Amino acid sequence: MDALLALAADPAAWVALATLVAMEVVLGIDNLIFISIITNKLPPEQQERARRVGIGLALVLRLALLGTVAIIVRLTAPVFEIFGHGLSWRDMILIAGGLFLVWKATKEIHHNVDPDPGPDMFDARKATLGFGAAIGQILVLDLVFSIDSIVTAVGMTPHVPIMVIAVLVAVAVMLLAANPLARFIQANPTVVMLALGFLLMIGMTLIAEGFGAHVPKGYVYAAMAFSTLVEALNIFSRRARQRRGGGAH
Known part of the structure; x- marks a missing residue:
């Protein structure tokens, strides 16, 4: 308790908290765009519940990872080398997540532009995805974004309480923004393509980061x-x- 009071009295801790909250909110945008696009493919009565479950999973994963900060830090240690570059577990997770995002975004773009896509065409008026499948896909990306988020947090402050508060604030913002963002994307078809373009760019960025090219x-x-x-x-x-x-x- 004394340590928490000392931390609360430290101006540097408040600056670190404000910076980390801003960073976590920005990093949460990527996660939120993906959740919005995926849940918009569910039946209308399931969409809001899926968003809450998806964002809830993001919170649980982030808090669970914060409880294993020492392990998360060790994930950045190289495991083996490819073409002279050491790959860590974090790198491999980022690469896998980036490839998944690129595949998913490319698939959805194809469904949007194909003049005869068949029954799988992305259409906001149709449900083309099961609830379990949607939650499964959200969980995969939640894990990738959570690890990236926690590694970023560890690099910015050594204080776990600050990380926990920043994560809680960021997830609260995601909860507030989830439904308005999803409705906006659903009401504007061209925004769907823009959001898918963002996912492609984010996926390529994750792959580049995994191979050591800092973007x-x-x-x-x-x-x-x-x-x-x-x-x-x-x-x-x-x-x-x-x-x-x-x-x-």
Whole structure:
């Protein structure tokens, strides 16, 4: 208890907490986009429950990993080498998660652009995925993003209580944003393609990170923010044209 009070009285701890909360929220965006796209393929009555379960799993995984910080840190130790680069368990998990994201995003993009996709076409009005399958896919990516999140947290502060608070705040933000984001993606078909493009970029970034090529997260999120701004302008432009067209009649 004394240690917690001393930590609360330390200004540096508050700065570390604010920085880590911001970082965890930003890292949670990737997870949330994937959860939104997957759950939108479920029957409407299951979507909100699936989002809560998916985000709940993300919280459980992050807190469980925080309880094994010493093990998580050891995951960064090289296990074997490929082409002169040492691969750790964390690297292999990131590569596997990145490949899964690239495969999933490519599959969904194909379903969107194929003129005759058959019964599996991604359509917000259809349920093309079972609840268990959706939760399984969310769990796989939750694990990848959780490990990345905790390794980032460990690199920013040695204090576990700060990490726990940052994780709780980030997951609370995800819970608040999940339904509005999913509804927005569902209501704007072009946003689906933009979100899938984000998942492709995130997947490639995870693969690059796994092979030791550091990709500054700032560049990735700046590109995502710029693309989102352009898409927002397109949405406003389409709505303005629709209003003018409606007024003409």
